[in-house]
Amino acid sequence: GENVEQHPSTLSVQEGDSAVIKCTYSDSASNYFPWYKQELGKRPQLIIDIRSNVGEKKDQRIAVTLNKTAKHFSLHITETQPEDSAVYFCAALIIQGAQKLVFGQGTRLTINP
């Protein structure tokens, strides 16, 4: 079945610096890759997503890149702020039959003031 690997598991950066989280997936048929942010005690929230027909998507300080050949995608956060501290999950959509997301293990991002 589909497997999504996410790295690193923890990441600590200085406020104002950039943060990068990487994921790899195994099913070459996957065509949709969302990213979720989960703050402590809250629900996972969709922050950005990308489909396989594009290589990059940007929304203000957040960007996601996709390399379908290598089967990996990344989340980039620039000019990090303390409120970016959270756990981030990547996911890949399985399209065999009905559709479901397979999530990575999560990255705990800490922004140091």
Next chain:
Amino acid sequence: DAGVIQSPRHEVTEMGQEVTLRCKPISGHNSLFWYRQTMMRGLELLIYFNNNVPIDDSGMPEDRFSAKMPNASFSTLKIQPSEPRDSAVYFCASSLWSGGQFFGPGTRLTVL
């Protein structure tokens, strides 16, 4: 848009009791997912429905767990009998075909 609604938000019960968690998906969404989240195992998909039909329940841990979706606007996840190891946060999420999933606020379950 009220988003995905879950109830109760918190549940504390004793081992052996029946627990029922409820979910109302976003109106118009045709897929509904039940997840369990713990520190040890992370976010686990338990079961999901498309157009009210259960598609994949391979994540349901054992027969003590059951889920239903009698109509497009309501689903339940039942645990009977409950055990302390069932303590976790249970999330419900909904989506349209090939779209992102939107999560409810979760139910924090504690089984004593």
